[in-house]
Amino acid sequence: MNFLKRYANWLHLQWPAGKVEKLPLAGEDGETNVEGIRVVGDLTGIPLLKFSADTGAKAVRAFLEESRFEPSRDPEDKILDVAIIGGGVSGIAAAREARQKKLHFAVFESKESFSTIRNFPKGKPIFTYPTDMEPTGGMHFRSEVKEDLVEELEAQQQDAQIEPVSAKIESITRQGDHLFLNKDEGEPVVARAVVVAIGRSGNHRKLEIPGEEKDKVFNRLHDPKEFTGQKVLIVGGGDSAAEAAIALVEAGVEVTLSYRKAELTRPKPENVEKIKSLSSSSDEKLALKLETEPTAIHDDAVVLRSRQSDQEETIENDVVFALIGREPPLEFFRRSKLKVLGDRSLSFWLGMGAFVLFCFWLYHWKGGKPVPFYGYLPNWLSPNPGALSNWLQNLSGTIGSWFRDPATLLGTVSRSASTPSFYYTLAYSAVVVIFGIRRIRYRKTPYITVQTYTLMAVQVLPLFILPEIILPWLGHNGAYDSGLGKWFADTFFPSVNYDPNGREYWRAYGFILAWPLMAWNWFTAQPLWGWLIVGSIQTFVILPLIIRRWGKGAYCGWICSCGALAETLGDRHRHKMPHGPKWNRLNLLGQGILAFAILLMIVRIVGWIAGPDSLASWIFTEGASKLPLLNYGWFVDLFLAGVLGYGLYFWFSGRMWCRFACPLAALMHIYARFSRFRIFAEKKKCISCNVCTSVCHQGIDIMNFANKGLPMEDPECVRCSACVQSCPTGVLSFGRYDKEMRPVYDLLNASPVQKNENDKS
Incomplete structure (x- = not known):
């Protein structure tokens, strides 16, 4: 058992497993599930001033581009064209844009304009990255300290003649073409469109310990000099905590900074360096206590517990600052019927259940498999795929003769079209192409363009046209009747009676889909030596080599058909992948499936040697196709890969099968532990916004690498580039280590921020 624990930790469990914060689900330009409502600013996940202003102005412009939005532009109209909730940077930017239009x-x-910034500590330095970014709408940020920034923002607000209305909006409801803003007092406000710019202004997070209710406990620092000469405990590990500690020490306060983790990773690098410098100085004004957390607050002391030793320490204390962030105002969004990431209502489960049932039917129909403990689907649930083929072949005239003659392309297609797999693969390929084009248009980077075209080409050519049309057409034209052609076909596509084209051309998937993903070229009654050789070279030579250089994603993100659908159809659903420690443990399921496949293969080889009547052959047959529910063919190929793999697509992202259960991915995870591929991070740019983690549909906690400046080496990575593409500050880059362990960056640019910077340089 110790070996298994060490192995699990080496492969999966050692990596960070942070969770994703719940925020309202928003699309392009803040679009939500409620028509006419857009969210902007911090609610989009990026806590940067310039991005906040940019999103506010863009939301108003997006409304103007909607055909349904018909503004009156009449100041006497009782119905507002746009109602803006929140007077922060993004709200005022939206108002300036509305004024301009x-x-x-x-x-x-509900409070005052720019209240979040006003509540910063006195003299707080202001960082306005990206430095060369010009936000949409023209707001500018040139100040370097809090007080100057407030004056600068107030001036821009006054120049645009914006006077916020003092009111607290409790919820938004849609009635017909209008939106009603329900206030805590008075009549609702009616608007044609609403911009929600309230930021993450929910309740402060609680320590949940005795004494937290005392008057000495605060959630924000205004003037550090008020606490000169006192003993202060700060709880937290972000920029707010670090900057408060620095400001208090400089004001002559004795500070203890308690953080539950082993190192400070979330603050800006300059703040971390300053904290380290102060904590190591001889005046002992700052005590840095990592891996600790308070357990009780008394009138004149605080109890800290070590997370390592579990021992408690009581320290003298006058004031406590709990700077552990705020909860987003989720109840406001729920009251307004806005979807929140991670919320799962009854309709969520009913919708998912219905789609899983559809996939249950689809894969039993497509595979012609009996339903466990029931049997084959009834006729009314089994549409005859050969009906169209028969109709085409019964047409009169020249066209009918073409369809009847298998030597013509139309004749070959009509025969292939008599099987469910033809329609399934045709639809699969069409979806990859359609949604692939959408992905290219939406995510405009060189990397995504080349990657998506490659995925489309692999899916359409070798995984559809080759097995369904080209190979059968060649067969009907005598290419496999004698000589080398016959040897090739007999080696790779044995003759059968059940296939309308006379051979098992479906095995050609094995040229792309390696064992054990494509297991059935090896799980055969008699060894197919051609496939055993090709598959062995693929799985044990080619894949280790490409993974060594480019990572597991060179296959999962550029070649595999499962990845093709996940990166195209699943592109807009990647944020739905669950994150956290318990889900990371589930990553090990794939190792169990891989072990199942290896065990079956060993038994199959023994059965080949011992003969068809041997115990080994019987065990293989039971394990591969007959054992109720748990046989490999039904449980792994049909249920996990098909029913759940695709049934959960629109609810838990398109990579559930790839991440948790695919046996080939499980094998490649082992290879990837020896890979030189990395996602490199420029730590000084990282703002710990967690966008990179939130868009990872493999559940990787990328931010926990990036904000430490560490290369990301979690073997789950499929090189989709979502983290690199979505990073607002251009922190991340694809690359690898060379033989001297020096970073070598990819030539294809996956970061739009870096691309813009390179274009300007």
Whole structure:
């Protein structure tokens, strides 16, 4: 058991497993599931001033581009063209844009404009990255400290003649063509469109310990000099905690900084360096206590517990700052019927259940498999795929003769089209192409363009046209009747009676899909030596070599048909992949499936040697296709890969099969532990926004590598580039280590931020 634990840790469990914060689900330009409502600013996941302003202005422009949006532009109209909830940077940016477009609008703010910035500590330095970014709408950020920034923002607000209305909006409801903003007091406000710019202004997170309710406990620092000469505990590990600690020490305060993790990774590099410098100085004004957490707060002391030793320490204390962030205002969104990431309502489960049932039917129909403990599908659930083929072949005239003659392309197609797999593969390929084109248009980077065209080409040519049309057509034209052609066909595509084209051309999938993903070229009654040789070279030579250089994603993200659908149809659903430690443990399921495949292969080889009547052959037959529910053919190929793999697509992302259960991926995870591929991170650019982690449909906690400046080496990575492409500051880059362990970056640019920077340089 110790070996298994060490193996599990070496392969999967040693990697970070942070979770993704719940936020409202928003698409391009803040679009939500409720028509006419867009969310902007911090709610999009990027806590940067310039991005906040950019999203606010873009949301208003997006409304103007909608055909349904018909503004009155009449200031006397009781119905607002645009209602803006929140008077922060993104809200005022939206208001400035609305003013410029001469819209009838109002800004509703429950406190005061720019309240989040006003609550920064006195003299807080301001970072306005990216430095060369010009936000849409023209707001500018030139100040370097808090007080100057507030003045600068107020001036821009006044120049645009924006006077926020003091009101707290409790919810938004849609009635017909209009949206009603329900206030805590008074009549609702009616609008044609709403911009939600309230930021993450929910309740402060709680320590959940005795004494937290005491007057000495605060959630924000205003003026550090108020606490000069006192003993202060700061709890937290982000920029707010680090900057508060620095400001208090500089004001002559004795500070203890407690953080539950082993190192400070979330703050900006300059803040981390300053904290380390202060904590190691001789004046002992800052005590840095990592891997600790408070367990009780008393009038004159605080109890800290070590997360390593579980021992407690009592320290003298006058004031506590719990700077552990805020909960997003999720109840506001739920009351307004806006979908929140991770929320799973009854309709969620019913919708998913219905689609899983559809996939259950689809894969039993496509594979012609009996339903366990029931039998084959009834006729009314088994549409005859040969009906169209028969109709085409019964046409009169020249066209009918073409369809009847298998030597013509039309004749070959009509025979292939008499099987369910033809329609399934045709639909699969069409979906990859259609959604692949959409992905290229939406995510405009050189990497995604080349990757997606490659996936489309592999799916359409060798995985559809070759087995369904080209190979059968060659066969009907005598290419396999004698000589080398006959040897080739007999070696790779044995003759059979059940296939309308006379041979098992479906085995050609094995030229692309390696064992054990394509297991059935090896799981045969008699050894097919051609496939055993080809598959062995693929699985044990080619894959280790390409993974060594380019990572597992060179196959999963560029070649595999499962990956093709996940990167195209699943592109807009990647954020739905669950994250966290328990899900990381489930990654090990694939190792069990891989072990099952290896065990079956060993038994199969023994059965070949011992003969068809041997115990080994009987065990193989039971394990491969007959054992109820748990046989490999039904449980792995049909149920896990098909029914669940695709049935959960729109609810838990398109990589559930790839991440958790694919036996080939499980094998490649082992290879990937020896790979030189990495996602490199430029730590000084990282703002710990967690966008990279949230878009990873393999569940990797990428931010936990990036904010430490560590190369990402989790073997789950499929090189989809979502993290690199989505990073707002261009932190991440694909690359590998050379023989001297020096980073070598990919030539294909996957980061739009880096591409823009390179274009300007």
